[in-house]
Amino acid sequence: MAVPIPSKSKQSKSSQDSNNQGFRLEYTNKKTKEEILAQAAGNYQPNPNYTRGENRLYHADNLPVLASLLADDRVSGKVKLVYIDPPFATASSFESRKQKHAYNDHLVGADFVESLRERLIFIHNLLADDGSLYLHLDGRMVFHFRIILDEIFGEKNFRSCITRKKCNPKNYTRKTYGNVSDYLLFYTKSDTYVWNRPVEIWDEAKILKEYQYTESDGRRYKKVPVHAPGVRNGETGKEWKGKLPPPGKHWQYIPKTLDEMDARGEIYWSATGNPRRKIYAENSIGVPVQDIWLDMRDAHNQNIHITGYPTEKNPALLARIINASSNPDDLILDCYAGSGTTLVTATALNRRWIGVDSSNEAIRTILHRFELGSERMGDFINTDKQASLSTHIPIIDFTLYEPEPHLQANHTTNTNKSNGYEAYQLSLLDL
Ligand SMILES: C[S@@+](CC[C@H](N)C(=O)[O-])C[C@H]1O[C@@H](n2cnc3c(N)ncnc32)[C@H](O)[C@@H]1O
Numbered sequence: 540m541a542v543p544i545p546s547k548s549k550q551s552k553s554s555q556d557s558n559n560q561g562f563r564l565e566y567t568n569k570k571t572k573e574e575i576l577a578q579a580a581g582n583y584q585p586n587p588n589y590t591r592g593e594n595r596l597y598h599a600d601n602l603p604v605l606a607s608l609l610a611d612d613r614v615s616g617k618v619k620l621v622y623i624d625p626p627f628a629t630a631s632s633f634e635s636r637k638q639k640h641a642y643n644d645h646l647v648g649a650d651f652v653e654s655l656r657e658r659l660i661f662i663h664n665l666l667a668d669d670g671s672l673y674l675h676l677d678g679r680m681v682f683h684f685r686i687i688l689d690e691i692f693g694e695k696n697f698r699s700c701i702t703r704k705k706c707n708p709k710n711y712t713r714k715t716y717g718n719v720s721d722y723l724l725f726y727t728k729s730d731t732y733v734w735n736r737p738v739e740i741w742d743e744a745k746i747l748k749e750y751q752y753t754e755s756d757g758r759r760y761k762k763v764p765v766h767a768p769g770v771r772n773g774e775t776g777k778e779w780k781g782k783l784p785p786p787g788k789h790w791q792y793i794p795k796t797l798d799e800m801d802a803r804g805e806i807y808w809s810a811t812g813n814p815r816r817k818i819y820a821e822n823s824i825g826v827p828v829q830d831i832w833l834d835m836r837d838a839h840n841q842n843i844h845i846t847g848y849p850t851e852k853n854p855a856l857l858a859r860i861i862n863a864s865s866n867p868d869d870l871i872l873d874c875y876a877g878s879g880t881t882l883v884t885a886t887a888l889n890r891r892w893i894g895v896d897s898s899n900e901a902i903r904t905i906l907h908r909f910e911l912g913s914e915r916m917g918d919f920i921n922t923d924k925q926a927s928l929s930t931h932i933p934i935i936d937f938t939l940y941e942p943e944p945h946l947q948a949n950h951t952t953n954t955n956k957s958n959g960y961e962a963y964q965l966s967l968l969d970l
Contacts, residue, residue: 564686566649575657576664580607583940592936596882597895598902599942601874604895605661614893618665619733619869622860622881624675624852625655636847641900651680656687658874663691665872666728671864675852677721684724692726699725703832703856707839737863738825750820762807762815767791782814791816828859835859844913848878848904857884865890879905886934909934
């Protein structure tokens with residue numbers, strides 16, 4: 540495998556001066572940052588039926604909510620993690636499993652880009668200095684937002700583009716490859732950010748495959764090079780045990796450290812006298828998670844618990860993100876909350892949260908999920924639905940906010956105009 544050696548040549552002036560690489564995504568009606576941040580903050584009041592905690596659920600368009608959060612000292616600059624899974628510009632409408640209208644995904648092209656960009660500019664300002672953003676999109680729009688997020692966060696704060704396998708292989712009739720992937724763009728506000736490296740815990744079969752050698756005391760190990768790419772003039776470029784590093788390489792450690800490792804038996808010498816480093820299985824808790832996630836598909840068999848809300852994401856996906864990029868008690872925001880996957884996972888992991896969604900069906904689904912949990916996918920056809928609900932500890936420590944009454948008559952959103960605004964009574968029979 541070729542390992543690139545970083546270039547020593549100077550960066551271009553534009554990339555030194557600005558956050559980005561000196562190019563932008565241009566389209567008509569692209570607002571300035573100042574115009575976007577001039578958005579009026581929304582006014583919200585608690586729904587008297589749900590006022591039991593500091594976590595906040597907003598039933599409203601997220602743009603004025605984000606503007607109000609930016610003016611709120613308890614939130615502004617304090618959000619540690621934002622995960623958002625907005626509409627993907629599919630030019631479609633989405634219904635729940637019970638065929639209830641959930642939301643419209645009608646914005647496409649530049650209108651879609653600008654609508655999401657406006658929200659991302661607020662989100663950038665809301666994040667703590669050590670905060671992170673994960674933006675979930677598919678192949679339609681992910682490339683546009685790599686550029687938009689470089690503009691907002693700075694190219695140097697791009698961390699990963701994660702490819703996720705979202706479903707099982709499809710029997711595609713179109714003349715192209717099966718579409719089983721979507722993407723998560725991971726950016727941080729700065730280069731000092733919360734990071735709890737996720738690992739895939741070893742199982743016996745993986746250990747045997749990866750660590751093929753055994754010490755006389757039974758410890759399993761693998762052999763790796765003891766040199767690394769790049770020429771060095773210091774001690775790591777000098778002879779060790781009468782050997783120079785291979786051309787274009789340097790030793791990974793100074794000769795004194797290599798001597799100590801050798802004395803402990805941690806260097807393997809080949810028959811031709813080449814040193815290799817021994818890495819022991821017992822010192823590794825697992826394989827660091829890489830940027831292709833094959834094990835995080837959304838509901839794909841009848842035993843998995845779901846709410847029935849369309850485009851609902853796998854809670855394990857959220858758990859991985861929340862564990863990696865926040866700590867207990869941190870504040871997490873999802874302003875496209877849908878069925879509330881981020882919110883229930885954040886609660887389970889002892890994080891605080893703010894959720895926003897403009898859809899009546901989303902809020903009904905979240906309230907139902909908070910109270911009763913979700914159901915096995917196979918049970919959506921059962922009539923005895925109470926019997927199929929999972930054992931669940933109700934989530935009650937949140938306050939539900941709605942636009943103030945005089946605003947409700949005009950309460951429409953760019954995605955849910957047909958819904959109007961209605962007070963929801965939590966009716967289980969309705970769901
Ligand atoms: C793809 S779904 C999110 C699904 C969610 N991640 C889950 O696991 O259930 C997108 C959600 O964004 C909401 N949404 C779209 N535009 C919005 C807006 N302007 N303000 C608030 N919510 C919005 C939709 O109502 C929908 O519920």
